[in-house]
Amino acid sequence: MPAVFTVVALVLAELGIFAEERYGVPDSLNFIYSGGETGARTLLGAVAGSAIGVAGTVFSITIAALSYAAGNMGPRLLDNFTRDRGNQVVLGTFIATFAFTLYSLRAVQGGExxxxxxxxxxxxxxxxALACIAALVYYLAHVTASINMTRVITLLRDDLQDSLEKATHQREDSQGKRQPPPENYWQNGEVLRAPRGGYLQLVDVEELIKLADREDVALRLHVKPGDYVFTNSVIVTAIPHLPDGVMDTLTLGRTRLQGQDLEYSVRQLTEVASRALSPGVNDPVTAIDVIDRFGDALCRLHDRSWPDGVHFSGDHLRLVRPVTTFGGLLDSMFHMIRQYGKGSPAVTIRMLEVLRSIAACMDDPARHAELRRHAEMIYADALENTPNDNDRADLKDRYEGVLNIVQRPASQ
Incomplete structure (x- = not known):
């Protein structure tokens, strides 16, 4: 957006010069600047210098403040700052003003x-220049609000919910679902090894299926988006032969990306909670906020199911790929928070309360089993690190609350 603003400013500056050279300035436009060459040079130079000076100073100080705040909030804060449209408009306004005035300054000619x-x-x-003043006032208020921890957590929660919506689908009858072949089915298959290392960012599933259908082969993908692929490691097994072009459907990169990588959004929230629970920060309230957002996101899955990663074309197996499961999602959400927060009764009690609320939203026995597994780990770790009898009693009460739901028959 700053680049677009700059180009538009240069075009407008050229149009203004062209219009005045051809048509002049009508007497009816008495609000147009009517000073001479010296005043124009001084005014344009002052505006250009002020615009670029204020922009450089304000944004450099902001980056320093954001870098400090990102130590507690995670890298999502800096990413949000660069993607924020308001920040882009403000920066574009300052740069466009500098480009407009500098281009106009070169057209000023003196002499007889x-x-x-x-x-x-x-x-x-x-x-x-007036627009820059207004933009600066808006920017100061906007940046102050954007560093707020609750705002950052809410943005991460929105990213997580979007990823969950794309990764799951409305629950359907599980009857008729086809099972993947046994492990020994792939023993004699031809393998594809990674030509380089990096994170698997994207998988073109549709193109993989079309390729397998065209070559009449079955493919097994060993990694999922978000996994780190090591050089020369096996990433695909094919039966009966490996077709050309499989690597073209996989995108490797240096960093993880939001989108197909469901656990990436989870990890960013988990990092915020883990930093908040570190001894140097000691902010359990922020960790509890993250736990609440996890509970909200999981409760939205009550009528949604996970893809099984098995793809057929007619009666022919075409692709088997690993996918994130409900249990794996819970592990990503709660393992690190449990490990860092096991000595904080407020955090562990809230985790058990959230697990109880999630269990009450769902009726799937398999998901209840995963929730119970996490409740048992949280309760066991918390008991070892909670010496106060009243806190231990509260923990037991919340733990039994989870068990009362996950052990309840589905008909109830």
Whole structure:
């Protein structure tokens, strides 16, 4: 957006100069700047210097403040700052003002022969200077609000919910679902090894299925988006032969990306909670906020199911790929928080309360079993690190609350 603003500013500056050279300035436009060459140079130079000076100072200080805050909130804060449209508009306004005034300044000509003052452009520079003041006031208030921890957590929660919506689908009858072949089915298959290392960022599933269907083969993908692929490690097994072009459907990169990598959004929230529970920060309230967001996201899955990663074309197996399961999602959400927060009764009690609420939202026995597994780990770790009898009693009460739901028959 700053680049677009700059290009538009340069085009407007050229149009202003062209219009004045051809048509001049009508007497009816008495609000247009009417000063001379010296005043125009001074005004344009002051606006240009102020715009770029204020922008450089304000944004450099902001980056320093954000870098410090990102130590507690995680890298999502900096990513949000660069993607935020409001910040882009403000930066674009300052840079466009500098480009507009600098381009206009070169057109100012003095002397007795062919003097020229771009009155339209000088007036435009004055208006842009006022726009910069308004943008600066907005920016200071906007950045202050964007560093708020609750806002960052809410943004991460929204990213997680979007990823969950894309990764799951409305629950359907499980009857008729086809099972993947046994492990020994792939023993004599031809393998594809990774030509380089990196994170698996994207998988073109549809293209993989079309390729397997065209070559009449079955493919097994050993990694899922978000996994780190090591050089020369096996990433695909094919039966009966390995077709060409499989690597073209896989995207490897240096970093993990949001989208197909469901656990990436979870990890960012988990990092916020883990930093909050570190001894140097000691902010259990933030960790509890993250736990609440996890509970909200999981309760939205009450009528949704996970893909099984098995793809057929007619009666022919075409692709088997690993997918994130409900249990794996719980592990990503709660393992690190449990490990870092086991000595904080407020955090462990809230985790058990959230697990109880999640269990009450769902009726799937398999999911209840995963919730019970995590409740048992949380309760066991918390008992060892909670010496106060009243806190231990509260923990037991919340733990039994989870068990009362996960052990209840589905008909109840």
């Amino acid at each position: 022969e062919n003097p020229f003052v771009p009155h339209y452009n000088v007036t435009g520079a004055m208006l842009l």
